[in-house]
Amino acid sequence: MTIQFKKGVLELCVLALLDSRDRYGYEIAASLTKGIEISDGTVYPVLRRLQQDDYLSSYLCESQGGAPRKYYTLTPKGKEFLSLLTGEWQRFSSQVDRILHGGEENE
């Protein structure tokens, strides 16, 4: 996988995770790395970029441990972007599936 591709997919995954509920960084990293082979740290540049582009906002919230945690939440713009990316992804993956499962004779 090239970096650029990974980046796009990661953004989609992060946005999708935040669509169900607000989460903090460690949580997001843990959910992503469960299935995708990336290092935990990769999540933070993605979060920061999404936040800079106004797709996410963050707020601090106390945790049981005492120290406050930074929670991320989707902005309306982020929701829009998520549905755009989801559409892209579905179209893309269905095309890949088509090629994998029957290939080019359908062309």
Add this chain to the structure above:
Amino acid sequence: MNKEQFLSALNEALSPLSRSEREDILSDYIEHFRAGRENGKSQEEVAQALGDPAELARAYVEELAGTKEHGYSEPNPSVSNSQVPLAVEQTQTFLVQPVIPDQPHAQEVPPAGRSSNHSGKSTTLGIVVVVLVNVFLGAWILLSLAAAVLSLWAVPVCFFFTGIATIVGAIVSFSGMLPLVFSLFGVSLIALSGLAGIGMYYLSRFFIRGVTRYIQFCARLCKEGL
């Protein structure tokens, strides 16, 4: 690698960023270490799972440098007038493009054409800026600086000939001890001219190196665009 080693390596690799940005980024990782501890992981385990600090830092630094290049989320208005289609188009690009090289006959051409078109525009802008700056400012500053350096070369030359003249004049026109005294004076003038010459040699070299670097910079602007 423990927590401190990870954070200091990351901090070092982030040095192109401003201090406040760096602190902001590091605080995310500090929180991550804390959350890891609360989940029963050792600091070494957390650092290991986070990955290579230099690699992570590159993502931030590239972000800083490349917002123009890969700004699919932030369409660059100078590239296209219609922002929304561009956002869609570039989103497509980043999802589809990397897979395409495996199928060279598919749609490799459009993204490549688009990207070269993009760099073509900024290259034109680069050339225009370089030409304008040089015609109105750069060339004149260079010219006057070159004149200054050239005229400063008069210092060692004058010292040298004054020294020679003093010696010759003293030998021809005086007798007794005076020629010796004046000759010594002349020799010291020549020595001074030597020192000034060495100084001018380094100054000229410095100047030429500066000019070369400036020209290279201009050439790079023309080639790669702004």
